[in-house]
Amino acid sequence: xxxxxxxxxxxxxxxxxxxxxxxxxxxxxxxxxxxxxxxxxxxxxxxxxxxxxxxxxxxxxxxxxxxxxxxxxxxxxxxxxxxxxxxxxxxxxxxxxxxxxxxxxxxxxxxxxxxxxxxxxxxxxxxxxxxxxxxxxxxxxxxxxxxxxxxxxxxxxxxxxxxxxxxxxxxxxxxxxxxxxxxxxxxxxxxxxxxxxxxxxxxxxxxxxxxxxxxxxxxxxxxxxxxxxxxxxxxxxxxxxxxxxxxxxxxxxxxxxxxxxxxxxxxxxxxxxxxxxxxxxxxxxxxxxxxxxxxxxxxxxxxxxxxxxxxxxxxxxxxxxxxxxxxxxxxxxxxxxxxxxxxxxxxxxxxxxxxxxxxxxxxxxxxxxxxxxxxxxxxxxxxxxxxxxxxxxxxxxxxxxxxxxxxxxxxxxxxxxxxxxxxxxxxxxxxxxxxxxxxxxxxxxxxxxxxxxxxxxxxxxxxxxxxxxxxxxxxxxxxxxxxxxxxxxxxxxxxxxxxxxxxxxxxxxxxxxxxxxxxxxxxxxxxxxxxxxxxxxxxxxxxxxxxxxxxxxxxxxxxxxxxxxxxxxxxxxxxxxxxxxxxxxxxxxxxxxxxxxxxxxxxxxxxxxxxxxxxxxxxxxxxxxxxxxxxxxxxxxxxxxxxxxxxxxxxxxxxxxxxxxxxxxxxxxxxxxxxxxxxxxxxxxxxxxxxxxxxxxxxxxxxxxxxxxxxxxxxxxxxxxxxxxxxxxxxxxxxxxxxxxxxxxxxxxxxxxxxxxxxxxxxxxxxxxxxxxxxxxxxxxxxxxxxxxxxxxxxxxxxxxxxxxxxxxxxxxxxxxxxxxxxxxxxxxxxxxxxxxxxxxxxxxxxxxxxxxxxxxxxxxxxxxxxxxxxxxxxxxxxxxxxxxxxx
Numbered sequence: 110x111x112x113x114x115x116x117x118x119x120x121x122x123x124x125x126x127x128x129x130x131x132x133x134x135x136x137x138x139x140x141x142x143x144x145x146x147x148x149x150x151x152x153x154x155x156x157x158x159x160x161x162x163x164x165x166x167x168x169x170x171x172x173x174x175x176x177x178x179x180x181x182x183x184x185x186x187x188x189x190x191x192x193x194x195x196x197x198x199x200x201x202x203x204x205x206x207x208x209x210x211x212x213x214x215x216x217x218x219x220x221x222x223x224x225x226x227x228x229x230x231x232x233x234x235x236x237x238x239x240x241x242x243x244x245x246x247x248x249x250x251x252x253x254x255x256x257x258x259x260x261x262x263x264x265x266x267x268x269x270x271x272x273x274x275x276x277x278x279x280x281x282x283x284x285x286x287x288x289x290x291x292x293x294x295x296x297x298x299x300x301x302x303x304x305x306x307x308x309x310x311x312x313x314x315x316x317x318x319x320x321x322x323x324x325x326x327x328x329x330x331x332x333x334x335x336x337x338x339x340x341x342x343x344x345x346x347x348x349x350x351x352x353x354x355x356x357x358x359x360x361x362x363x364x365x366x367x368x369x370x371x372x373x374x375x376x377x378x379x380x381x382x383x384x385x386x387x388x389x390x391x392x393x394x395x396x397x398x399x400x401x402x403x404x405x406x407x408x409x410x411x412x413x414x415x416x417x418x419x420x421x422x423x424x425x426x427x428x429x430x431x432x433x434x435x436x437x438x439x440x441x442x443x444x445x446x447x448x449x450x451x452x453x454x455x456x457x458x459x460x461x462x463x464x465x466x467x468x469x470x471x472x473x474x475x476x477x478x479x480x481x482x483x484x485x486x487x488x489x490x491x492x493x494x495x496x497x498x499x500x501x502x503x504x505x506x507x508x509x510x511x512x513x514x515x516x517x518x519x520x521x522x523x524x525x526x527x528x529x530x531x532x533x534x535x536x537x538x539x540x541x542x543x544x545x546x547x548x549x550x551x552x553x554x555x556x557x558x559x560x561x562x563x564x565x566x567x568x569x570x571x572x573x574x575x576x577x578x579x580x581x582x583x584x585x586x587x588x589x590x591x592x593x594x595x596x597x598x599x600x601x602x603x604x605x606x607x608x609x610x611x612x613x614x615x616x617x618x619x620x621x622x623x624x625x626x627x628x629x630x631x632x633x634x635x636x637x638x639x640x641x642x643x644x645x646x647x648x649x650x651x652x653x654x655x656x657x658x659x660x661x662x663x664x665x666x667x668x669x670x671x672x673x674x675x676x677x678x679x680x681x682x683x684x685x686x687x688x689x690x691x692x693x694x695x696x697x698x699x700x701x702x703x704x705x706x707x708x709x710x711x712x713x714x715x716x717x718x719x720x721x722x723x724x725x726x727x728x729x730x731x732x733x734x735x736x737x738x739x740x741x742x743x744x745x746x747x748x749x750x751x752x753x754x755x756x757x758x759x760x761x762x763x764x765x766x767x768x769x770x771x772x773x774x775x776x777x778x779x780x781x782x783x784x785x786x787x788x789x790x791x792x793x794x795x796x797x798x799x800x801x802x803x804x805x806x807x808x809x810x811x812x813x814x815x816x817x818x819x820x821x822x823x824x825x826x827x828x829x830x831x832x833x834x835x836x837x838x839x840x841x842x843x844x845x846x847x848x849x850x851x852x853x854x855x856x857x858x859x860x861x862x863x864x865x866x867x868x869x870x871x872x873x874x875x876x877x878x879x880x881x882x883x884x885x886x887x888x889x890x891x892x893x894x895x896x897x898x899x900x901x902x903x904x905x906x907x908x909x910x911x912x913x914x915x916x917x918x919x920x921x922x923x924x925x926x927x928x929x930x931x932x933x934x935x936x937x938x939x940x941x942x943x944x945x946x947x948x949x950x951x952x953x954x955x956x957x958x959x960x961x962x963x964x965x966x967x968x969x970x971x972x973x974x975x976x977x978x979x980x981x982x983x984x985x986x987x988x989x990x991x992x993x994x995x996x997x
Contacts, residue, residue: 114327121323121332128316129153131302134290136207139179139283140309145342148372149335159207165214166289168281175287179280192382193400193415195408211282314343334363338376345383354383354392365399374400374407391432394423394533401467402438413469421472424531433534439467440502440537442479442509442526444561449520450513454567458513460494462523462561466502473501475531479511480524481562500528513562521562570598571719573707576672579757579837580728583679583701585852586616586842588834589725591707592626594670601667603711605660610704612680613725619676619842620652621660626670674834676842679703679727685856687733687750687824701727728755730838733824733856738801745776748802750824750858752792758832758839760792767802768823770970773860774807820968821857828852861970868971869912870894871962873978874944883951883987886926889978891945891962896973898939910937912967916947918960924950925960951984958982 132154135141144150168176277285287303294300302312317339324333341356357380364373381396400408400416408416442464452458462479466472478495494511528535576590593600609615653660660673679701702724709719731752738747750767754760765788766781775781783800792798829852832839844851874890881887893912911932918925926948935943949960959982964972 116327117323118327118329121320121327121329124316124320124323125153125332125336128313128320129157131313131316133157133159134303135309135313137283137286138290138303139182139280139287140306142183143306143310144313145339145346147339147342148375149339159210161210162214165211165277165282166285168277168285169288172284172288175284176278176280179283180278183280183283192378192385193412193419195378195412207282208279211286212276215277310343314340317343331363334359342379345379350383350386354380354387354389357383361399370403370407374403377403390423390428391434394420394432394434398434398436398439401469405469410469417468417470417472420533421530424533426531428532431529431532431534433536435537436535437537440526440528440535441465441467442523442537444523444559445508449560449563451563451565452513452516454515454518454564457515460511460513460562462509462511464502464507464509464526466504466507468502469504471501471503472530473499474528474535475499477509477526477528479526481516481521482524483517483519483521484560485519516562516564518564518566520560521564522560569596570717571595571600571709571711573709573719573721573723575723575725576674576835577837578726580701580726580755581679582756582830582838582841583681583727583729586619586676586678587727588622588674588839588842589677589705590834591673591675591723592670593666593673593709594626595668598711598717599667600662600709600711601664602715603662603667603709604715605662605673606708606710607655607658607660607675608706608708609677610706613703613705614678614680615655616676616678616842617655621655621676622650622652622674623663623666623671624650624674626672675705677703677705677725679725681727684823685729685731685733685854687735687856687858689735689859703727729854729856730754730756730760730828730830730852731826731854731856733858735858735860743805745803745805748804748860750800750802751797752800752826753797754792754794756830756832756838757794757836758830759794761789761829761831762792762798762826763789763829764827765800766825767858768825769804770820770822770860772807772970773804773822776803776805820970821859824856824858826854826856828854859970867973868895868897869964869967870896870973871964871977872974873962873976881951881982881984883954883984885987886948886950889947889949889960891978892942893933893935893945893964894942895935895937895939898937910935912943913965914945915963915965916960917963918949919958922951922953922957923960924952926950954984954986956981956983 132141132144132150135144136154137160290303291300294303299312302308317336321333321336321340324330324336337356338360341353341360344350344356345353357376360376361373361380364370364376377396377400381393381400384393384396397416397420401413401420405413442462445461445463450458450460460479476495477500478493480493494513496509497512500507500509524538526535526537572592572594574592574594576592581587581589593605607615649665651663653663681701703726705723705725707721707723711717711719732755734751734753736749736751738749740746748767752762765783767775767783768781769775781802783802790798830838830840841852870893872892872894874892876887876889878885878887893914912935913930913932915930916925916928918929927946929947933943933945935941945962947960951957958980959978961978
């Protein structure tokens with residue numbers, strides 16, 4: 110493959126060299142003006158010198174007709190005008206003048222001051238110079254001193270070496286060179302290619318295609334692209350604009366990719382002209398923008414303004430649909446030097462942006478907008494900010510002010526600049542300024558962008574907090590205080606949305622009270638019966654109505670801190686359960702928590718929103734604990750009931766009595782009240798009191814077996830409460846102040862009878878195997894023994910001789926192979942026994958809790974465990990097995 114590419118490279122060089130020599134011959138016989146003055150042609154011809162014979166050939170004697178034809182061809186031919194009326198200067202690599210070279214060859218053996226005669230400062234031609242160049246004289250006039258000079262010898266004679274002839278005209282040089290070539294070239298096909306302009310162009314195209322095809326197959330593909338451009342020039346001359354445009358696009362891409370702007374300035378106008386003829390509006394606009402983006406020294410101000418006029422003309426005239434166009438090379442922008450603009454969330458602002466315009470003249474945009482990109486989150490996307498006025502960009506530096514809408518908190522950088530001119534949509538990317546901030550230089554592509562905007566998190570405009578952190582009474586209507594404090598912001602016309610969570614409800618029959626926070630003291634007498642009551646000039650207590658969960662603030666509460674009192678009721682249907690030394694567990698604080706969701710809308714347009722969820726703690730007024738003080742010789746028990754206050758309020762106990770469960774009876778009056786006569790008495794906040802009951806064991810059987818048997822004892826307390834709603838628990842709103850408060854508290858107490866008193870005894874039998882292993886099945890056994898005859902047990906506790914059992918086990922540690930729930934037969938006679946066997950399979954090794962046996966149909970106080978099972982058992986890992994081994 111490498112050898113083949115090298116072969117095509119050498120063959121391409123041969124074609125290229127043949128083409129250059131053929132072009133030189135074309136210049137000799139007068140066809141040079143018909144060729145494209147491209148950078149490639151000029152460079153190739155400059156590297157090949159003119160023929161240097163000892164004496165330049167003279168015009169044949171009978172060639173006057175041919176001289177006139179050549180003269181006419183030279184006079185009529187003119188270089189093709191560039192698009193946009195571009196006036197191109199001769200390229201630095203243009204071939205030297207044929208006229209000067211030929212006359213120097215003729216004068217090399219002449220006498221006289223030939224160096225003075227043929228100096229380049231004088232115009233010795235009587236026709237146009239080669240390739241459209243200006244005459245040797247800057248003015249193009251013939252000097253009289255030269256024209257009046259007398260020359261020796263005829264013009265068409267061979268002449269003597271000592272003779273001096275007049276200079277040859279360009280047409281005579283072409284005729285003399287063509288006559289000499291016809292005598293030199295013997296190949297008829299080659300002579301035919303030089304006989305006429307069409308035959309010449311045919312041969313010229315053949316050599317150019319041969320060079321291009323061979324270079325494309327070699328590794329000098331860029332040479333092939335350049336020759337494609339030369340082929341495109343010929344196609345453009347003959348009207349094949351489609352092929353010419355494709356060829357020019359390849360050449361322009363090559364020159365642009367290599368950064369050869371001088372060469373691109375030669376070819377790009379040709380591409381633009383093709384696109385204009387083909388009505389390729391998008392391509393034509395792109396070419397015009399690329400011409401404007403080139404170095405300004407390559408074109409004159411007039412030419413660059415012509416490019417801009419074409420862009421504006423198309424944008425406002427011929428385009429039917431909007432065309433997007435990237436003008437990153439013409440419009441660049443950045444933020445102003447210094448610290449970025451800093452605003453708060455929700456606040457608008459004015460962002461100053463510097464825009465550099467590469468257009469040669471003022472350009473008016475119908476709209477101009479920038480995008481802001483958030484640096485803190487890629488999911489945030491971009492925010493458009495638009496200019497409120499129609500901007501007119503002047504060449505160089507422009508300062509644009511953009512109205513900044515409220516943005517989210519964070520840091521922002523400039524993203525993309527977009528504008529519109531008629532149906533043309535401009536788009537440019539942002540780059541950082543490379544030079545000094547005050548210079549008009551375009552921005553550098555190297556430095557990273559910096560933030561132009563920093564939006565701070567919003568400051569607090571309002572705060573809502575609970576008026577009291579201590580617990581309120583549960584199941585009673587209580588005031589929940591909310592302190593609403595504006596922070597240098599008016600809450601006039603604010604709307605508060607209130608949403609209570611599960612287990613909490615607002616008493617809609619009662620109105621919400623609002624009062625100044627500093628004067629927030631509860632006074633039921635002053636606030637009752639009136640909508641607005643003024644205790645003095647500075648104190649207000651206003652009653653508001655809650656509609657659809659919304660509350661509107663009055664005008665006086667806009668700038669002062671206020672306290673809202675909400676009448677709420679926390680509902681809990683579970684009775685409080687007392688504790689004892691045997692069962693010391695207490696309820697969690699979380700059980701009494703209730704949530705209130707608040708949403709405050711304020712501001713002129715209610716656009717400011719403050720949301721907060723407030724937790725409110727509710728509890729029972731007492732916590733009850735039991736303790737057996739003494740067991741007397743006569744079998745009576747002194748039961749001490751300890752009452753702990755759980756609220757920050759004074760609790761006044763009016764009465765208390767204890768409803769005992771079956772198996773216990775009161776001693777004495779039997780009404781269930783304590784022996785003390787200190788009622789009523791007051792329990793201070795966070796203190797405790799004790800009540801002593803005298804009880805004894807009684808008959809657990811009821812004469813009426815249909816009567817429900819109580820499993821637990823119930824303590825009943827009638828009490829009143831005296832507190833302040835600003836501190837915590839207080840008198841419920843549905844109770845009028847003064848007099849005896851009819852509040853009742855109930856708590857369940859589980860009293861345990863002696864061991865021999867229960868109905869059933871449950872014992873755990875030892876394991877049949879010595880050890881327990883993972884994956885090995887074993888039996889767990891429990892023995893149930895009846896302690897009392899079935900006839901002595903009420904039918905409400907046991908209706909038949911079957912006992913319901915249930916096995917509880919952690920499924921992650923155990924797999925039960927038998928039934929987890931079922932019935933076991935137990936004879937009615939006292940002392941009868943039954944064994945419950947369950948097959949179990951350990952799943953994990955270590956010390957784990959074994960399965961436990963439960964009797965759901967029998968109360969805990971009627972069961973004696975002796976014991977019911979071990980607390981932990983040791984399970985060994987499984988025995989190693991070859992089935993688990995992996996071969997090496």
